[in-house]
Amino acid sequence: MTANIDMSALAVFIFFFVLVTAMGFFASRWRRAESLDHLDEWGLGGRKFGTWVTWFLVGGDFYTAYTVIAVPALVYAIGAYGFFALPYTIIVYPLVFAVMPLLWKAAKERGYVTAGDVVRGTYGSRALELAVASTGVIATMPYIALQLIGMEVAIKALGLTGEMPIILAFLVLALYTYSSGLRAPALIAFVKDIMIYIVVLAAIIVVPSKLGGYSAVFSAADAAFEAKGKGGILLDPSQLVPYVTLALGSALAAFMYPHTLTGIFASSGANTIRKNAVLLPAYTLLLGLLALLGYMGHAAGLQLQSNNDVVPTLFKTLFPGWFAGFAFSAIAIGALVPAAVMSIGAANLFTRNFWKVWVNPEVTPAGEAQVAKITSMLVKVGALLAILMLPTQFALDLQLLGGLWILQTLPALVFGLYTGWFRAPALLAGWAAGFTGGSALVWSDGLKPLHALAFDGITVSVYTGLLALALNVVVAVVVNLVVPAKETADDRLAVAEAE
């Protein structure tokens, strides 16, 4: 890739960046609350986002900038296997439809802001609350770092070099998130999502017409994999189980993350969430088509230094400069929305489930909002430093582990909606087993997400996160059976809080 700066592309980029920055600061006045000095306002936008705002916000926050870069890159590198993101982002929605309205109702009735609040309110256990909340924070940190990587790729594609542009972009983001809270990404998401839709639609219509149609795109990819001797446009028999277990495990984990839960809790009602479960798959269609850009990279015969360059190089090669600039702006802005929501989600967890519990139980609502604002800043600065100072692979590995970790909070967060059978010590033991056992397996497999299991001489690779979840549930059931139910201090706390 050349380092030449295309002025028209740069001008488009600067225009959109200035636009969303203005929107970010203006957002504090949007649907103005009496005061932003309350975590329900700063951190959840007042819990009144309707169907469309929620659609843009959750869509903008779940389908991240890194997705736009990484999914086509994976498909470019290995083919069909990279498509697991498609079944994953389909089967996640029936789950959202069934579970999330119940969680929203519990949150609204009892004023929960975070997953930690839900767990404390349900089981009255400080220990379980701390486990769930800290899992949320550490799983989110590398995810924010990945958004920076996505943004870096887009900025580099514009020909801008050095670290200043990304530092500047992130500081601006930190400032308006500080002042506007969740309203900022909610408002910016409109711009970001519409831009991404335009970019992907243009790509899937224009690119195949320049490359001889979809048949030609698929044959070119097939030929490239054949020549490489690796990958293919269909799954190899050994990839079947990894494909479905990654899809299922990712779907179960997806809405356990603080940023997705924040989008859910911020919506105006259970029905808003149900309608979104019907409407959000529109983004999945987009993602599926976007993934095909990986194959178009083969059809266009791109020479790449890194797989992550497939999307930017494709746009540079096949589109005029200004439109390439538009596409890179969409990706860079696409990083701002999830990064903001993630830092808000992590800040909410820290404030509600750590600061308020262990540091200052007497904190006022205004004090909570202040702590969260500062934390959101620190979280972003931390992610920025991590990207500037540590190898990129470090963030990728941590992100992989983060998915496994966050999945271990599912039993504590979700089971209580359906049954009162499980008690806190059992869920805590399950969480600990899944978390440590799963991390140990990933570590022993050389930081790969798949673990090989042998049955009767047949070896199957399974997504380690699912194995860890199975261990988690088994341990929780066994401990619940073995440890006698007695009135513990935690139970008394729960009763006291309920009253």
Next chain:
Amino acid sequence: MIRLLLLAPYIGLLWVPFYNFEEPKLFGFPFFYWYQLAWVPLTSLITYVVYRSVRHDG
């Protein structure tokens, strides 16, 4: 009972032998691709049908 329809996408997508082949193609897309893409609107539709059937409690 109608809620059980929500399980259909799991069955349709998590059993890969249903769709891991090239033919029949549609608009140049091998079956593997258009089958999975077709599940997107289908899942929306199923969820919508279930949505219509649940009690709307806010």
